[in-house]
Amino acid sequence: MVKASNQKVLSRTLSALVYIAAGLTAAVFLTIIIYLLVMGLPNLSFDLFSPKYTSENASLLPALVNTLILIVMALLIAAPIGIGSAIYLVEYATRGNRFVKLIRVTTETLSGIPSIVYGLFGMLFFVTALKWSYSLLAGAFTLAIMILPLIMRTTEEALQSVPDSYRESSFGLGAGKLRTIFRIILPDASPGILSGIILAVGRIVGESAALIYTAGTVAKLPKSLMSSGRSLSVHMYNISSEATHIGEAYATALVLLVLVLGINLLSGYFARRLRKER
């Protein structure tokens, strides 16, 4: 038996531990944001956005353009495949089917693989075996595989949250399976799907290890999809290892942070909208 006074001490200690831990977590988050804001803001300048990268002016614009290209291409590849497979899993496959289990296992495996392993695979497969050399195309395909499990999972959840009565009413009115999917289910699930896609964009923007040996590190505006180009995160890594560009590094870190946080906030907004509708 615990005596009453002992219980009080124990309770107070536990409370203290909980509040200290929560305080630490909050402090870490705020420190990162505030520190980068304070150090980054004074270093922001128009030169950072000049179209040409030189060794004196570490402009981030080429890297930003490369990042946008990578996002668009990776989404063009991964979004249809991810949404399509989620549709198959939720709307077509029978529950408990062996094939469905296999896909579950593979997507879980994919989402656990570290990005450097994706990068190495991209280098071995797209860059070397398919002879694409370091290129935005190779980078985009590598990223597409990487974000596939994320898009699949979020789409699946969004589709599953559509009430079965919608499907039944649509069938009852004589609509076929495809019409039901495209006219009823997808529009209803779209905020959830969108939230997943935006989350995937956030991951692409933040990715670096998977891109160094696939898209390469050339700091120029790309001529074509086959030219090599560094993304913003790779750019961030490269200039932070050069002592001469510390000011630019702070500013680039701030730009990258604001971009990623903005994207994640947007994704959270759509996710909440889906939840509110239910």
Next chain:
Amino acid sequence: MKKWKERGMRAAFLAAACVSVVAVLLICIFLFVNGVPAMAEIGVFKFLFGTTWRPSNNIYGILPMIIGSLYVTAGAILLGVPIGLLTAIFLARFCPKKLYGPFKSAVELMAGIPSVIYGFFGLVLLVPVIRNLFGGTGKSILTASILLGIMILPTIVSVSLSSLQAVPESYYEGALALGASHQRSVFFAVLPAAKSGVLAGVVLGVGRAIGETMAVIMIAGNQAVIPDSILKGVRTLTTNIVLEMGYAADLHREALIATAVVLFVFILILNLSFSLLKRSRENG
């Protein structure tokens, strides 16, 4: 006509679903085909347990990197798990209603911060602090552990939180009714019931820490020797690949791919234990 369309689209959806299976197969094949022969050539035992990594002399032992990865991961778990778990308990049972929303979004945003930003933050803030406190270069196991501990926080918090919230309210109320205080009810009735979920979060955190590359490369010092103190620099399996892949050729290159194979096998084991844990939670 309509029937064909229905069938065609069904086949297209099925094909899409097969892509992830094909991707996993391709990744396995390409890694193993490129990495395993090198392991055989060097000698599996020599490769895994060799303490010297000197590619210029054709000596490839990755034990320093395996140990490095284990050290920084263990450090991250030691720091990240208690703080993350307690933060999750705070959010689940102690947090004022008004604070819950912003706090939870802050944790979600932390998960989205890119590893290069964490690395840069570690480089400009954490490394000098450690240098001033303990001497040396500041790039060390300790620095990497602290940073990785921060990086796995959001994973630990969100997975633990959702498993804490899944515990039926009756557990908490029952403990209260038996005379336990709020804190005791949470820690000794609710928390044990969420155990397997918390463990799953820890496994996910281990996966994230062991696979982290760019943040570690910037702050861990990257010396390929077995460290004798937590203030010494360290090289992990992941950073070994990035550091040398750029100029490696022949056996050296294949040895780096074999390093990735070792990492991959580690991760597969972790994934397996994660899904076993999840299954036990769903059944129990």
